[in-house]
Amino acid sequence: MRLLSVALLLPAVVAAACGGGNEQASSSTPAAVIAIDGSSTVYPISEAIAEDFGKTDGAAPVTVAFTGTGGGFKKFCRGETVVSDASRPISASELEACGQASIGFVELPVAYDGLAVVVNPKNTWATSMTVAELKKLWAPEAQGKVMQWSQIRAGWPDKNINLYGAGTDSGTFDYFTEATVGTAKKSRGDYTSSENDNVLVQGVSGDEYALGYMGLAYYEENRGRLTLLGIDDENPANGAGPIQPSFDVVRNGTYRPLSRPLFIYLSINALAARPEVQKFADFYLNNAAAISKEVGYVSLTDAELALVKARLAARTTGTMFADHAAQSQKSLTELLQGRQ
Amino acid sequence: MTSASRRIAGDRLLQTMSILVLTLSLVALTALLYDVWSDGWRRLDWQFLTSMPSGRAHLAGIYPALLGSLYVLLVTAGLALPLGIGAAVYLEEYGGGGRLARLIEINIANLAGVPSIIYGLLGLGIFVRVFGWGPSVLSGGATLGLLALPVVILSTREALRTVPMSAREGSYALGATKWQTIWHQVLPGALPGILTGLILAMSRAIGETAPLITIGALAYIDFTPSGVMSPFTVLPIQIYNWISKPQAAFAENAAAGIIVLLVLLLSMNAVAIVLRDRFQKARA
Structure with missing residues (x-):
């Protein structure tokens, strides 16, 4: 019966252990750790930077989690993290939450990501789509109604269109819906959704009549299995006709509206009080280009x-x-200069 | 056809179908194992086991995740085992089918079917925030402990029922108190069944991702947990992270991580089975 006695004693041990740990836990994270949480899209950048930062002399330990942009801001505005990764700008309600908790922040764009609209390589009819067509296809009103390729553009086949897109918790979902439908989070619901873009790659590459959207990096890694569509925003000011996404057009701002900046948000209190956070922030910006x-x-x-x-x-x-309305037309440079 | 031959034919049919179903599930399992093994075995080496996570696929390792999983599991077992056995002993030996006991019983059965993410939200609300434990090993272990608890209780009750009444009556006849009877006769007799339940509960807990992500378990961490209040990551989160990355090299890492998780799970089960057999022999 010795095993059972040990087992019955364990909770006492555990209780004692957490009693001892309570003081340091009251601040939620041990003071020395730089805690990062947020977007799973930004995660790979923060992960690689945290890793390199860890190799520098006297670096503070850095931890990175990926609860999602929204979940990350919730923790950030409660003071549980020091840095929040975000694949979209902070929303009005999140601003309010941070304001109420007196959490100030510095908003830093660190890279661009393009969203790719992709179809199956067997798809011979579609080479590009306009933003208006994307809106018609993805708007909430389209649910149960726009079901065939021929309904999007005359001449496309009378076949059912099978849709693949981001899960509703992701910043990718927020961004795509805002850029195409016009309102963040407004989308039809009858599509295959996943937070994991590799699932979407699998889906579109195995389905002749599929259409999906995902991060451009996922197209780049799966070139043979997907066909990229050009996107036409019907605004000749940033390139006439459909624009085929590539790293270049994402950066120079002509791949509108499906390119987006990625951000980190730094707590101003931590920045002021903790020299290692300032050091980490400098390190982040100095290495952001190479790492992204x-x-x-x-x-x-x-x-x-x-x-x-x-x-x-x-x-x-x-x-x-x-x-929001005024800023969506401006480039990042214009926005950054406007506030200096 | 006579009724006898019809019955024999029915018998044969059922037998064939059973074998077919068994083969099918074994083939599916083998295919899965083969697929994972062929993807992952090249990445499996000492460096993989002892390295920190990394954004570069060939440098990435699972050391903190492996230790994190073990730590969390220890806390989970430490909570779920005594609480679960205690609750089951009460319900089976003391509770005696009253209205309260029945209510508790129904709730436990329901809890066993609650999706794991709900436990994650509960853990975030109570352990991380109200108790102020933060996203620590303790919070993670306690959350998974709650998740494992119903399974432990249900299987322990089943095990207690297998102990023959005569063992209890014999003990009473010799003048033992109720507690002495439970401690010296009932629990040792039920131990093999209790251990089986514990294996099932721990096997479920070790594969959980969603509740731990919810309470704020990390994905990148370059130090190992220093105690129960330390931040942590676990194997399934590391695997999930690698699977979501665009580069194919990470899929290989994920497969290797799955192999490690499987080996951990199987060796855990093996330990429990050995213990169970030893107890069974000791009683016989």
């Missing part, structure tokens, strides 16, 4: 990076995206 290329994203231009570094040095708080 390495993990499959598009780096900011040197000029943009210089502006972002200036923003960090000045500790400019608040978001550049408070006035």
Whole structure:
């Protein structure tokens, strides 16, 4: 019966252990750790940077989790994390939550990501789509109604279209719906959704009549299995006709509206009080360009990076995206310069 | 056809179908194992087991995740085992089918079917925030402990029922108290069944991802857990992370991680089976 006695004693041991740990846990994270949480899209960049930072002399330990952009902000605005990864700007309700908790932040763009609209390689009819067609296809009103390729453009086959897209908790979902349908989170629901883009790759590559959207990096890694569609925003000011996404057009701003900046949000309190956080932030920006290329994203231009570094040095708080309608037409450079 | 031959034919049919179903599930399992093994065995080496996570597929390892899984499991077992056995002993030996006991019983059966993410939300609300334990090994272990608890209770009750009444009556006849009877006769007799239930519960807990992501378990961490209050990551989260990456090299890492998880699970089960056999022999 010795085993049973040991087992029955364990809770006492555990209780004693947590009693001892309670003081340091009251601040939620041990003071020395730089805790990062947020978007799973930004995660690979933060992961690689945390790894390299860990190899520098006297570096503080860094931890990275990927609860999602929304979940990350929830923790950030409760003071549970120091850095929040985000694949979209902070929302009005999240701003309010942070404001109520007196959590100020510095908003730093660190890379670009393009969203790719892809079809099966056996698809011979579609080579491009306009934003209006994407809206018609993905709007909530389309649910149960727009079901065939021929309903999107005359001349496309009378076949059922099978849709694949991001899960509703992801920043990718928020961004795609805002860019095509016009309102974040408004989408038809009758499609195969996954937070894991590799699942979407599998789905589209095995289905002749499929259409899906995902991060451009996933197309790049699966070139033979997917066909990329050009996107036409019908605004000749940033390139006439359909634009085939590539790292170049994502960076120069002509692949509108499906390219987006990725962000990190830094707690201003931590930045001011903890020198190791400042050190980490500098390290992040100095390495963002090389790392984002390495993990499959598009780096900011040197000029943009210089502006972002200036923003960090000045500790400019608040978001550049408070006035959503006006800002969606501006380039990142214009936005960064506007606040300097 | 006579009724006898019809019955024999029916018998044959059932037998064939049973064998077919068994073969099918074994083939599916073998195919899965083969697929994972052929994808992952090249990445499996000492470096993989002892390295920190990394954004570069060939450098990435699972050391903190492996230790994290073990730590969390230890806390889970430490909570679920005594609480589960205690609850089952009460319900089976003391509770005696009253209205309260029946209510508790129904709730436990329902809890066993609650999706794991709900336990994650509960853990986030109570352990991480109200108790202030943060996203620590303790919070993770306690969350999984709750998840494992119903399984432990249900299987322990089944095990207690297999102990013959005569063993209890014999004990009472010799003047033993109720507690002495439970401690010296009933529990040792039920131990093999209890251990089987524990294996099932722990096997479920070790594969959980969703509740741990919810309570804030990490994905990248370059230190191993230093105690129950330390932040942590576990094997399934590391595997999930690798599977979601675009680069194919990470899929190989994920497969290797799955092999490690499987080996951990099987060796855990093996330990429990050995223990069970030893107890069974000791009683016989």
